[in-house]
Amino acid sequence: MITSGEIAIILRALQNHTALEHDYLKEIVEKQWDEERGYLAALSSCFEKGLVEKSGAFLKLSNEGISWIQENNAEFSVEKDLEHSGDGGAQPTKPYDVAKLKMETKPLSVFQALRKIERAEIDLSPEFQRAFVWDELKQSRLIESMIIKIPLPAFYIDATTAVRWIVVDGLQRLTTLYRYCRLQDFALSGLQFLTELNGKKFDELPPEYKVAIEDDTQLMFYNLMPGTPPLAKYTIFSRVNTGGMQLTPQEIRHALNQGPCTELLRRMAKSPEFLSATQGVVESLRMSDRELILRALAFTLNDYSSYREHGDMESFLVHAMNQINALSEMEIKNLEQEFYSNIGKVRKIFGIYSFRKYYMKGGRRSPLNKALFEVWTVTVKGFNSSLIEQKKDAIVTEFLSAMNTDDRFVRSISASTGTYSAVEKRFKATTNILEKAFNA
Incomplete structure (x- = not known):
């Protein structure tokens, strides 16, 4: 039933x-x-x-x-069960070296662009955008716009690898062209000006309209080329990310840092260990789960004091993805296993209250907190599980004391959590909680 x-x-x-x-x-x-x-x-x-x-x-x-x-x-x-406390915005605050920016402008006809898609030189199904699909009315209106000579917005491409182009802005439009002109998955509908074309697939169009679409329409591609610094790529694509379904910061990071790190985050987000520790409440569709994991890995690889050099969470996470991409297979495996071990320790201490703010035993359980996830996952790594088991009640007692008496600690996990002062405060406070508990 x-x-x-x-x-x-x-x-x-x-x-x-x-x-x-x-x-x-x-x-x-x-x-x-x-x-x-x-x-x-x-x-x-x-x-x-x-x-x-x-x-x-x-x-x-x-x-x-x-x-x-x-x-x-x-x-x-x-229920939205992930607390969004704000990291200070999605734009890096430190500038990149403009002289190192390498961008190429490349005009292509629709026919040429479709041929690149057929040759798998353009990726139309990146993991970070695979769920975003226009309805047939919007697709039909795009085709009509091309026939009546309305220019299309530019396309922004990550061409820093020789294998294929990754479309960061404009995927919907390219997918529409491929579906209509090659796959012929839909017939035109809801047209405003060329109503006589409603119900027609590409092969059923008059020849002059086919020419207008494939040969006469020029598409402008802005390609970021090899040698462009990772932070420059991230900044540019964050600023041009203005479509109807805008990419999240993690989706942009995922698009621009393909490699061992993206595969690691994909695997870890689906792991029983992560799903158990977070009670499965973290959204996977827009990669909130992968960003949460990445934050913890970033502070595992880098002492929190190094955060000051980056100045903001976005730059710090881009840096971490590049670090992970450069690790050996064994180093990645060790990093993954350490993560699972650490979130298991936190789960052992707090149970269903893991990574959440609360103020008394048995009290109301708040949404899962990003800052607490990152700081607890990192600070417990130096302690073995048996010692954690012995001292878990003392740790909870010290944590609740801090939640009720240390306003700066509470602010560091609640608002503007991406500032260096907030990062420093929560790491020092959590370390102090553990030290007090183990010395009790």
Whole structure:
């Protein structure tokens, strides 16, 4: 028997996105699923009720599905269980050397761009953007704009590797062109000016319109070339990240730092150890889980005092991703295992209150706190599990004392957590908590 709660999990996963690939929807849903529950049975029920429909290779909410969510909103609302305390913005505060910036302007016709896609020289399915798909009305209006000679915005590309271009801004437009002109996944609909073309796929267009799209339309690509500093890449793509579904800072970092680090974060975010320690509450769709892990790894690799050199969390995390990409396979394995060991120690101390603010034993449990996750994961690493087990009650007592008496500590995990003074305060305070507990 499929319950309304199970249906709600599927519909919620689709709610904030025009469409999702089946496999990705399954991946999102199963993180919230008990083993005995059947994802396929629940999805089948959604189809039977007309709540979900197919759009080519994608699944999306139907109008009935949207109405269902609105009608059941109060009963099945999802708690946001990750506290966003603010790191001071997504832009690095220290400038990069402009002389080292290497950018190339490259105009291509639509035909040339599509040929690069067919040759796998342009990646249309990067992991960080795979869930973002325009609906067919928006795609149709883009095609119409090209036919009536409305210029398209520029495309921004990470071309710092020789293998293929990574599209950081403009993926929706390129995907639309490929779907319409090559895959012919949809027919035009909802056109404002060329209404006679409604219902037509690319091969059904008059020849002059095909020429207008493929040959006459010039696309402008701004390519960041090899040799561009990582921080420069991050800053530029953060500033041009202005689309309807803007990338999160971690999605941009992920796009620009492909390698062992991105694979490590992907693996760790799905690990039983991480999901258990965080009770599975950290959003995976926009990579909040990977950013949380990266913060802890960054402070594991670098003493908090080195944070002053970077000046902000964004620069610090970009630096950490480059560090991890340069590690050996064995070093990465050791880093991963140390992380699992450390979050296990924290879980042993605090149980369901792990990485959360609270002020009394048995008190209200606040959302999971990024700053506490990073600082506890790092500061427990020097203590073995048996000693942690012996002293866990004393650690909790000292932590609650700090939460109730040390206003600066509470501020350091609550607001402007990305300043050096906040970082320094919480690391010193947490270290002091452990020292007091072990000396009690």
